[in-house]
Amino acid sequence: xxxxxxxxxxxxxxxxxxxxxxxxxxxxxxxxxxxxxxxxxxxxxxxxxxxxxxxxxxxxxxxxxxxxxxxxxxxxxxxxxxxxxxxxxxxxxxxxxxxxxxxxxxxxxxxxxxx
Amino acid sequence: xxxxxxxxxxxxxxxxxxxxxxxxxxxxxxxxxxxxxxxxxxxxxxxxxxxxxxxxxxxxxxxxxxxxxxxxxxxxxxxxxxxxxxxxxxxxxxxxxxxxxxxxxxxxxxxxxxxxxxxxxxxxxxxxxxxxxxxxxxxxxxxxxxxxxxxxxxxxxxxxxxxxxxxxxxxxxxxxxxxxxxxxxxxxxxxxxxxxxxxxxxxxxxxxxxxxxxxxxxxxxxxxxxxxxxxxxxxxxxxxxxxxxxxxxxxxxxxxxxxxxxxxxxxxxxxxxxxxxxxxxxxxxxxxxxxxxxxxxxxxxxxxxxxxxxxxxxxxxxxxxxxxxxxxxxxxxxxxxxxxxxxxxxxxxxxxxxxxxxxxxxxxxxxxxx
Numbered sequence: 001x002x003x004x005x006x007x008x009x010x011x012x013x014x015x016x017x018x019x020x021x022x023x024x025x026x027x028x029x030x031x032x033x034x035x036x037x038x039x040x041x042x043x044x045x046x047x048x049x050x051x052x053x054x055x056x057x058x059x060x061x062x063x064x065x066x067x068x069x070x071x072x073x074x075x076x077x078x079x080x081x082x083x084x085x086x087x088x089x090x091x092x093x094x095x096x097x098x099x100x101x102x103x104x105x106x107x108x109x110x111x112x113x114x115x
Numbered sequence: 116x117x118x119x120x121x122x123x124x125x126x127x128x129x130x131x132x133x134x135x136x137x138x139x140x141x142x143x144x145x146x147x148x149x150x151x152x153x154x155x156x157x158x159x160x161x162x163x164x165x166x167x168x169x170x171x172x173x174x175x176x177x178x179x180x181x182x183x184x185x186x187x188x189x190x191x192x193x194x195x196x197x198x199x200x201x202x203x204x205x206x207x208x209x210x211x212x213x214x215x216x217x218x219x220x221x222x223x224x225x226x227x228x229x230x231x232x233x234x235x236x237x238x239x240x241x242x243x244x245x246x247x248x249x250x251x252x253x254x255x256x257x258x259x260x261x262x263x264x265x266x267x268x269x270x271x272x273x274x275x276x277x278x279x280x281x282x283x284x285x286x287x288x289x290x291x292x293x294x295x296x297x298x299x300x301x302x303x304x305x306x307x308x309x310x311x312x313x314x315x316x317x318x319x320x321x322x323x324x325x326x327x328x329x330x331x332x333x334x335x336x337x338x339x340x341x342x343x344x345x346x347x348x349x350x351x352x353x354x355x356x357x358x359x360x361x362x363x364x365x366x367x368x369x370x371x372x373x374x375x376x377x378x379x380x381x382x383x384x385x386x387x388x389x390x391x392x393x394x395x396x397x398x399x400x401x402x403x404x405x406x407x408x409x410x411x412x413x414x415x416x417x418x419x420x421x422x423x424x425x426x427x428x429x430x431x432x433x434x435x436x437x438x439x440x441x442x443x444x445x446x447x448x449x450x451x452x453x454x455x456x457x458x459x460x461x462x463x464x465x466x467x468x469x470x471x472x473x474x475x476x477x478x479x480x481x482x483x484x485x
Contacts, residue, residue, distance in 0.1 A: 075208070
């Protein structure tokens, strides 16, 4: 992942905004866990990934509105996990003939493996 | 031969696939002590349309947990047209959207079936192809037959799909043994390990409504009463419901268990600030030094400053020493406040307190302790 100076400043800014709200605010259980794991920084960065993950989903045919609603439900770890990787998906889009062919081969292979 | 509509997309599976297949032993033992056959016949069924095995499987487990999402709404939430499938991450996120908590099930057959024995259908990912040519598919395990060596599932267009144990195990193994249950807040999975469970609850905290968060954390605190984080979770949920006195008590419990639990300490101080007990809040923060390289030093400094300001304001008020005095007391401070309030509410003393205090202060103190 490329981390420019700008990105780092942004993260630093977000970190401050995130951890020092104008109104006193409770530390969330997620922050408490991140503190224990030493992953506070990652957690802040992951929030910034929402837009890019939503953009990836939109590029794959999800409406922009729904994409935003979908990423809003993802945890920072989940965002981190899929950001930039959605289109590396293993092919779930194979045609029916292809699927039946592969399933057939697999069944034959299993037949021989099964004692 | 059963027809198996393939679908799905699995971003999490790929990186771990080689690792798992390299060292996996396909243990298909079902404990002898269990019933020879289990089938959760009440589990709902949604025949999958097109590539919608994700929505169909998720609808099944959500409905089994008492939620009622529409199939179409789930397609909108988790289907990715460009992938002709659904992502595991979105199944987890959408479970939370419907106010159920997704827990990952450990990658052992026994762990999956233990949930089934406990009455919970288990959503799994399968690879119906080959490791190098995966065909991803989501299905829901609803039972087993030990003597026949079979797994029973709601899958694709089949209400009950019967698969022999070994091929089932391989298909699951080739999908990195991914499995999850969707539970009502307050329920815990059969396999109870603290870190993954609090992780799941912390993720639920970000979006779940307060009363459900409270149920969930109370169950955790009940099972792990010596874990500070569990009580902090209960406290945060109480706070979100406006129950400040309970929240303060929960944070105090957390601190008794683990005095260096800074999240609980900071949260206790915030609650005390909101309860107009700033001097006590200041003392709570000052009671323990924070490491100089702690990432929350600034937060601590900011909060301390606010508490000190508020405390000084309160001290300037001639009435406040009554309440301030209790902060240095040996008695649990909150109980003492409650005492003052109880007295205040029973008749004459109330008048005198309201005469001497500003109405706002008296009101907030009494509210916070009832």
